[in-house]
Structures are given as C-alpha cells and as structure tokens.
Amino acid sequence: MMNALTTLFRLLGAATSIYMLLCVARILLSWFPSYSMGRPAEIVELATEPYLSLWRRIPLLSAGGVDFSPIAALAALSGLSRLFSVASYGALTIGVALALVVEVVWAPVSFLLGFFTLLVVARIVAYAARWNSLHPLWRAIDAMINPVLFRIKRLIYKDRIVNYMQGLATGALALLGTRVLLGLAFGVVITLLKKI
Numbered sequence: 001m002m003n004a005l006t007t008l009f010r011l012l013g014a015a016t017s018i019y020m021l022l023c024v025a026r027i028l029l030s031w032f033p034s035y036s037m038g039r040p041a042e043i044v045e046l047a048t049e050p051y052l053s054l055w056r057r058i059p060l061l062s063a064g065g066v067d068f069s070p071i072a073a074l075a076a077l078s079g080l081s082r083l084f085s086v087a088s089y090g091a092l093t094i095g096v097a098l099a100l101v102v103e104v105v106w107a108p109v110s111f112l113l114g115f116f117t118l119l120v121v122a123r124i125v126a127y128a129a130r131w132n133s134l135h136p137l138w139r140a141i142d143a144m145i146n147p148v149l150f151r152i153k154r155l156i157y158k159d160r161i162v163n164y165m166q167g168l169a170t171g172a173l174a175l176l177g178t179r180v181l182l183g184l185a186f187g188v189v190i191t192l193l194k195k196i
Contacts, residue, residue: 006088013084020077023048027070061108066144072108079104095196102193106186113179119145120172127165145171 026048029041055061055069055076062068083100086092119141126138133139149171153162156170 009088099193
C-alpha cells in the first residue's frame with residue numbers, strides 16, 4: 001500500500017512539474033504573439049490557458065497594465081509539486097501541508113514586494129540624478145509603481161500633498177518594511193506549522 005502511494009505521489013509530482021513547464025512555455029510564447037509555432041503552440045495554449053486565466057482574474061496581480069498573475073500561477077504549481085515530493089517520502093503531515101500552502105501564498109507576495117521596492121529605488125536614483133523622466137523605460141516604470149505609491153500615500157498622508165521625492169522615499173520604505181515584517185511573520189508561521 002505504501003509503495004503504491006509513493007508511486008502515485010511521484011507520478012503526480014512529475015505531472016505537476018511537466019504542466020508547470022508547459023505553463024512556462026505558454027508564457028514565453030505569449031511574449032511573441034506575432035510569431036506562430038503552429039499546432040504545438042495551440043495544444044500548449046489549450047492545455048494551460050484555463051489554469052492561467054484563473055489567476056488573471058485576480059485584480060491584485062496586475063499593476064500599471066503589467067500582469068503578474070503568471071508568477072502566482074507558477075508559485076502555486078511549484079508548491080503543489082513540492083507537496084507531492086514530500087508526500088512521496090512519507091513525510092507529509094497536516095502541519096507540513098499547511099506550511100507549504102503558506103509558502104505558496106508568500107512566494108509571489110514576497111517577489112512583488114521586492115520587485116516594486118527595486119523599481120521605486122531605481123526611480124529615486126533616476127530622479128536624483130536628473131535622468132530623462134520622459135524616456136520610455138521610466139514612463140513604463142512610472143505606470144507600474146504610481147498606482148502602488150498612490151495607495152501608500154493615501155494610507156500614510158491621507159489628503160496631505162507631498163512632493164514627488166518624498167512620495168518615492170515613503171513608498172520605498174513602506175514596501176521594504178512590509179517585505180521584512182511579513183517575511184518574519186510568515187517565517188514564524190511556517191516554522192510553527194511544520195512542528196504540528
């Protein structure tokens with residue numbers, strides 16, 4: 001019985017890993033919409049689009065016209081693959097399973113917080129160095145970070161008007177602080193769950 005379950009979990013883990021690779025292929029192909037790969041690409045799209053579209057419906061995973069849902073989708077598959085891997089060794093407990101779920105939730109959140117922090121810091125450097133703010137790169141970055149900065153400023157300053165650099169600095173500190181505090185909190189929760 002144990003051997004059968006081990007085999008089952010290994011097969012499920014392998015299937016999840018293969019599906020994750022298909023999702024990666026689909027994401028890469030979407031970067032070149034004008035380049036047709038024919039029938040193989042159509043099969044990949046049919047297999048992965050229902051799953052990826054579920055994540056695209058989550059409003060929090062898009063900012064400034066940029067879609068971050070693939071990150072969450074791949075994180076979920078990675079977590080599921082790890083769960084099957086742990087289960088195949090007979091080391092899966094309720095606590096470990098819950099810890100893996102929490103890790104899956106934290107992974108994309110951690111990435112997004114770190115990503116936006118880096119973008120805001122880059123914008124601070126560009127602004128301080130008086131680089132051309134109308135360059136397409138900075139305009140694209142502004143489109144991504146401005147909605148986030150607006151929410152942070154509304155939360156901290158309410159209706160007060162602050163200058164651009166102060167808004168950037170506040171945003172960077174708020175994002176970095178949130179990343180550190182949530183990282184500590186999630187780390188404690190994951191450690192406690194694994195002991196159950």
